[in-house]
Amino acid sequence: MAENAITTKELVKKENLVYQKTKLLTDDVMHYCPGCGHGTTHRLIAEIVEEMGIQSEIIGVAPVGCSVLMYNYMNFDMQEAAHGRAPAVATGIKRLLPEKYVFTYQGDGDLAAIGTGETIHACNRGENITMIFINNGIYGMTGGQMAPTTLIGMKSSTTPYGREVSLAGNPLNMTDLIVNLPGTYFVSRQSVHTPGNVRKAKKAIKKAFEYQSLNKGTCFVEVVSNCPAGWKMTPVESNKWLAENMLPFYPLGDLKVPEE
Amino acid sequence: MAKIKGAIVxxxxxxxxxxxxxxxxxxEVISLSDNVNVKGYHxxxxTDPDACTGCSNCAxxxxxxxxxVYRIKI
Structure with a gap:
């Protein structure tokens, strides 16, 4: 058949392009481990900013943790915050520059451990910021120690026999706490372990950015992610482990949606 | 029936x-190469350009x- 004669070389043309890396990510190679969900989430944020056309109107606040170097990869304004203090810094930026879009990007060691106070109070005050929370149940950057979000029985370098409630307490489900606060406007929990979930996560994060312009309150999106290096698994295994173990405790879906 | 052909770079x-x-x-058109790149990763x-549908899942x-990802209807 003549149609099948099209070679890959002939197909690779600008007019046939359906997907390419967004220009809002810089050409720097991300320092994340192979298969890490941080890279996917960074790309989703950059794609959303490009689609909304708000490159010059957005300010991101980077956390301390694996994503501490986020400002190297984003082709828009970023501000670094002290460990756990991203919501406080974002509050200041948003109050001084209310016309800008402001978001925080934090991991679970940052948002759910040292920054619990800032997180809860920013959400309770209803600051008009968007918060992206990457939950992989472990302190990835410092060597896989137990985080507040580590599941019961989950192994980490400080709980080598699995987390025990009698010794280390219960895992903290931040998003379920935050959903009860009156200041939040949109709360959602998503994951990035399959292409379908990545598409859903993108929709949720986009909503969280769009609702910010309404000035109705904090928009909070938790992204359940993997940590292949910290969990001591291959990236593919870690995504399967995530689906089997993380998702029953952190079920996906929109927890709080605005009334139409 | 229109056929869709895709390619990834x-x-x-x-x-x-x-x-x-x-x-x-x-x-299942993607595999890891036996060769390594500049950083030492496979x-x-x-592997099979004819089977690719350009669905963008990999990207x-x-x-x-x-x-x-590139895609064309033929």
Missing amino acids: VDIDGCKGCGLCIEACPV YSYM IICPDGIIT
Whole structure:
């Protein structure tokens, strides 16, 4: 058949392009481990900013943790915050520059451990910021120690026999706490372990950015992610482990949606 | 019936060989190469160009965003 004669070389043309890396990510190679969900989430944020056309109107606040170097990869304004203090810094930026879009990007060691106070109070005050929370149940950057979000029985370098409630307490489900606060406007929990979930996560994060312009309150999106290096698994295994173990405790879906 | 043909282009030196694209591909056209790239990772590449449908699943799951997807209706 003549149609099948099209070679890959002939197909690779600008007019046939359906997907390419967004220009809002810089050409720097991300320092994340192979298969890490941080890279996917960074790309989703950059794609959303490009689609909304708000490159010059957005300010991101980077956390301390694996994503501490986020400002190297984003082709828009970023501000670094002290460990756990991203919501406080974002509050200041948003109050001084209310016309800008402001978001925080934090991991679970940052948002759910040292920054619990800032997180809860920013959400309770209803600051008009968007918060992206990457939950992989472990302190990835410092060597896989137990985080507040580590599941019961989950192994980490400080709980080598699995987390025990009698010794280390219960895992903290931040998003379920935050959903009860009156200041939040949109709360959602998503994951990035399959292409379908990545598409859903993108929709949720986009909503969280769009609702910010309404000035109705904090928009909070938790992204359940993997940590292949910290969990001591291959990236593919870690995504399967995530689906089997993380998702029953952190079920996906929109927890709080605005009334139409 | 119109047939859809796709192709992917992998930025070889950006690939970290995590293999998530191989898992995500519904028609199993991606494999890890026996060769390594500049960083020493086995990079992914398209083994069966005729089977690719250009669905973009591999590009969407790729944490480093190194896959570019092309598609044409023939």
